[in-house]
Amino acid sequence: MNVVQKPETAAAAGNPLKKLEAVKQSPWLDFIQRSFIHDGSLKKLVDEDGLKGVTSNPAIFEKAMGHGTDYDDQFKQLVGGGNTDVSTLYETMAIEDIRAACAVLKPVWDATEGLDGYVSLEVSPYLGLQTEPTIAEARRLWKTVDVSNLMVKVPGTEPGVPAIRQLIADGININVTLLFSLDAYKAVLEAYIAGLEERHGKGEDISHIASVASFFVSRIDGLIDKEIDKRVAAGDKDAETLKALRGKVAIANAKMAYQHYLEVSASPRWQTLKAAGANPQRLLWASTGVKDKAYPDTLYCDELIGADTVNTMPPATMDAFRERGTVAETLGADIEAARKVLADADRLGLDLNGVTTKLVKDGVDAFADSFDALLGAVAAKQTALLADTLTKTELSLPQDVDEGVKASLDRWRKDGTIRRLWQRDASVWTGKDEAKWLNWLTIVDDRLGDIAVLQSFQDEVKAKGFSHVLLLGMGGSSLGPEVLAETFGHRAGFPELHVLDSTDPQQVASFERKVDLANTLVIVSSKSGGTLEPNILKDYFFDKVKQAVGDKVGSHFVAVTDPGSHMEEVAKKDGFWRIFYGDKQIGGRFSVLSNFGIVPAAAMGLDLREFLENAQRMAKACSDGAPPLQNPGVILGTVLGVSAKLGRDKVTVVASPAIYDMGAWLEQLMAESTGKEGHGLIPIDDETLGGPEVYGHDRVFAYLRLADSPDAGQDKAIEALKAAKQPVVTITLSNTLQIAQEFFRWELATAVAGAIIGINAFDQPDVEASKVETRKLTDAYNQSGSLPAETPFGTDGDFSFFADEKNASALGGSSLEDVIKAQFARIKEGDYVALLAYIERDDATRDWIQKARLAIRDGKHIATAAEFGPRFLHSTGQAYKGGPNSGVFIQITADDAADVAVPGAKYSFGVVKAAQARGDFDVLAERGRRALRVHIKGNLKAGLDRLGQAIAAAAA
Known part of the structure; x- marks a missing residue:
């Protein structure tokens, strides 16, 4: 032819x-x-x-x-x-x-x-x-x-x-x-x-x-010729025939x-x-x-x-x-010679089929690698052009962490894991129900699409002239808004935002005094609508606002809740002014960029478009097309996950003073997401930096540095940690609005870390366990009018000590000092101590708990957590019970100076707090944790002073 x-x-x-x-x-x-x-x-x-x-x-x-x-x-x-x-x-x-x-x-x-x-x-x-x-x-x-x-x-x-x-x-x-x-x-x-x-x-x-x-x-000849040369060099008996096939097989094919x-x-x-x-x-x-x-x-x-x-x-x-070039119609020439070339190649075992199969696989991989390189180059240029409009990341890692991070990032690149994550592939984690909890990936675009409604609400709040906004919530529904309140403060022309996330009766009363109830907008924030704390807080403040404004009380209330929840029913029945809906496919700790964070942001007067577009900028930078090496969320999550697997599971959050409260939000995100099945990250927030000598080898430091108001002391301490080869991730924010970027980046990073650790990052089984125990105790109170009796294993004046049988036998002692010393004697290298205080969280108690934790850290050279109950139950409580068994716990309870009744209920806020503390402690004991409860009667300040002295002495 x-x-x-x-x-x-x-x-x-x-x-x-x-x-x-x-x-x-x-x-x-x-x-x-x-x-x-x-x-x-x-x-x-x-x-x-x-x-x-x-x-x-x-x-x-x-x-x-x-x-x-x-x-x-x-x-x-x-x-x-x-x-x-x-x-x-x-x-x-x-x-x-x-x-x-x-x-x-x-x-x-x-x-x-x-x-x-x-x-x-x-x-x-x-x-x-x-x-x-x-x-x-x-x-x-x-x-x-x-x-x-x-x-x-x-x-x-x-x-x-x-x-x-x-x-x-x-x-x-x-x-x-x-x-x-x-x-x-x-x-x-x-x-x-x-x-x-x-x-x-x-x-x-x-x-x-x-x-x-x-x-x-040519790729075919490349592999075939390589095999020919190898066999000829080895003295193959068919060397001359093999050499005659060089450069011929691909053309014959x-x-x-x-x-x-x-x-x-x-x-x-x-x-x-x-x-x-x-x-x-x-x-x-x-x-x-x-x-x-x-x-x-x-x-x-x-x-x-x-x-x-x-x-x-x-x-x-x-x-x-x-x-x-030479032009001749060569393709149809010497066909029989071509057939002989292929027959000889087959006879001599050059395996053309194997070569072509390998080349297809290699080709698919090579094209993907090239695309990674292409998108990586585009991402690098984009980052350079965004300059200070995108937060910056700097890694300073010891060799073992650095090598592990690089290897993990390369695996994620080769396996396309970030693309699978964005495709909502549950096998990125454990292959269970993870896919139904991933709407936070696209919630920023969703909220920008609904921004007209949110801005209209914002305008109405301003027009109504409210002086305060009081948000009632727990965990994910309160910690994000708290960051906004603490970071941005009171915005001119808008009400001041306050966030109440405690059942401590003194704290409830304190927040009541902070606001003018007749001019306060109350946001009741609860995803499920069935959580105990928001419901009783709502009942209390609804009653108080009604006393102040009468039948107009509903116009002072807004609900943020998931569709079909109990809270939605309550809001409709009580005539709430507005109901904003969450997304059932976003867990509470991932909800800050949904209505649970954006509605309070609107009420307090934040520029919603600017805030959401900041978050969107980071979401785009972390998209499925950004290769792991250029993906800010994947990089951070890989550092956290790899560090945890190397034993550096205490994520120590350091933040510039103007954005200090980010740590409280990050605690919940990391602890609830990763602390389970005996694994996970233990977040360490608000622990004042010390010199390198007070730290062990179980830390990774995350430094959120605000460029327009840096803290010279923090900078110096961080540099010392880098010099001491501690792993440090420095994230630089140009301005406070960029916390919106960090909200998204840390959500993705936490999901990535969970995948590397190998757990479901979206459930919280041990938080639910505490809720069950609390419910048992409150039910018992409703039936009998009192909580079940409990017997301390020891007392010392105004102090009573409680523990399960195993812990009590290990602690012994009759004095406060002996019991604390015995508890600290159980600390091992790589442990952490958590002080869990079920008392009012005010300036005085926060100062006390900081002094106590630093005495422990500096004396024992271990990580410390300082938490107030019951808010930590919806935050770090998951990691304490379900994470690694490396915690040494001192729970602190006290008699309430005054109690506050819950309208329509037999129990009071004090009873609820006591039930939460006991339920929390029971689950710690059930999980085999080293847990001690110290109860203070009488004067709280005097009791805390003596307890602090005992802690300092035992830690020295």
Whole structure:
């Protein structure tokens, strides 16, 4: 069928690239770059060399976008135009180039009636082994680019074949890539024909559809020749025959593919489609650059010339062929010799099938690696252009942590784990119910979409002239708003935000005194609506506000709760002014950027758009397209997770004074998410920095540094820790509004850390256990009018000591000092001590607990936690009970100076607090924790003073 012409050299016959047209082969260029298109270089190739198409791939775009300046202006325009993610940045710029190249090639497309003149754009290489996502991606790109001479590039993998068939049936031009074996090519050609037949059978036009099958060449010889050289060097008995096969196998393989093309083209089945206007799926020779300098640099051009084929050449190969290429119809020549080459290769065990199988896998991996590099380069430029509008991260890690972090980040890159996380794949964690708790990933965009409603509420709050906002909540519904209140304070023209998250009767009364009830907006915040504390706080303050304003009480109340909750029923029954809904697929500790945080932010007068757009900026920086090495959330989470697995599980949060309260929010996020099944992160918040000598080897330090108001003492202490080879993550915020960015980054980081540790980051089984025990005690009180009796194992004046039998036997002693000393004697290296104080949280008690914890840390060189109950029950309590058994606990309770009744209930706030403390302690004991409860009667200050002295003495 093919007549071999007499070879004509470039010198004798002019430009070989132009001469290819005479033998019906089309030269395409495997290269694209913006300046190359805009300066006329691409058009010059079309005009002077007869160029008929262009292919692109991630490696080409990575070189162009990541290392040149061609794209800088558009980079700046896109980054400055609003928040966008890395994938969108790349795609926007790539599509502009593709369209521009298509415009240059459009005259070729017209002249050849749609046979040539195409520019290829690849579907995401991450989809190489996924059928349905490939179809969806190709359809989206086809629609987005919207030019007739686009070819969407799809890999010819086993999952890619059905995608190709469907896309051809859709009428989309397809460049099939990554073909190495004859069998794979046969499957692809069958898919093309079947897709055309399906379309034709429905009476749809098939004359405008074009496709090429990219058959890779030089990579085959690269592996085969390497094996040949190895065997020849080893003295193989067939050395001479093996040497004769060098540089021959790939071409022979390609010739067999072309023979199959010719056979199918002559078949009645194809002739029927041809009569209906179908274009052939031409073989395209890819990977035609010569890697071995022993071969002519035009080898894979000279030897693969034949009708109805394409040769896509990198620029250097095209230059070489233009200068010294030989044009002859070689593809159909010496077919028997080609068959012998393949037979010899098979007989000698060169395993062409194994080589092509490996090359497909390697090709998929290599394309993904190139795409990682491309997106990483785009991400790096984006970060540089964002400058101070995005928070910065600096790592200072000891060698073992640094090596572990790098290895983990590379695994996440190779496994595509961040993409799986964003796809809500539960197997990232434990494969249980994690997927239903991930709406926090997109809640910022959701809230921006609803911002008009939130801003309207904000305007109404201001118009009503409230002087205070009192938020009633626990855990996730209160800690985020508390950060806002502490960080931004009282905003001019808006009410001042107060957050009450305690059942301590003194604290309830104290907050009542802080606000003018007649001019206070009360936000009752409860996801489930069934949590005890928000419900009784609501009952109390509803009664108090009613006494102040009468029947208008409902107009002073707003509920934030999940749809269908008990709190929604209460709010409707009591005529609340507004009900804002949470998202059932967001857990409380991940809810700060949902209505649970944004409604209080609106009420206190924050600029909602600016706040949410800050959060969005970080969400985009942490998107699925940002490779792990450039992904702020993945980097932070990897440091935390890897450190925990290396025994550095005490995450010590240090924050600039103006944003100090971030630590309280981070405590809950990390502790509830990771502290379970005997593993997890133990957050250490508000522990004043000391010198390197007071720390062990179980810490990782997270320093949230506010650039516009840094603390010189903190900076100096952090530098000393770095010098001492302690792991330090420094996160620099340019201004306070960037805490919104850190909200999102730490949520993602915590999810990543949970995945690395190997737990479900979204349940809290041991928090629920404490609630169950508390409910048992309050039920008992309702039935009998008193809590069940309990007997101390020892007393000392105003002090009583409680513990389960095992702990009591270990502690013994009759004096406070002896008991505390015995408890501290159980501390081991790598432990931490937690002081759990069920007393009013005010300035005096906070000062006391700080002095006590620092005495322990400096004396014992271990981490310390200083917590107030019951708020920590919905925060660090999970890690204390479900995390590693490295905690030594001293629970502190006291007689209440005064109690406060709960309207409509038999029990009081004091009774509830006592039940919570006892329920908490019971679960600690049940989990085998080293737990001691010290109860103070009488004067609380005097009792705390003596307890503090006993702690200092025991720690010394």
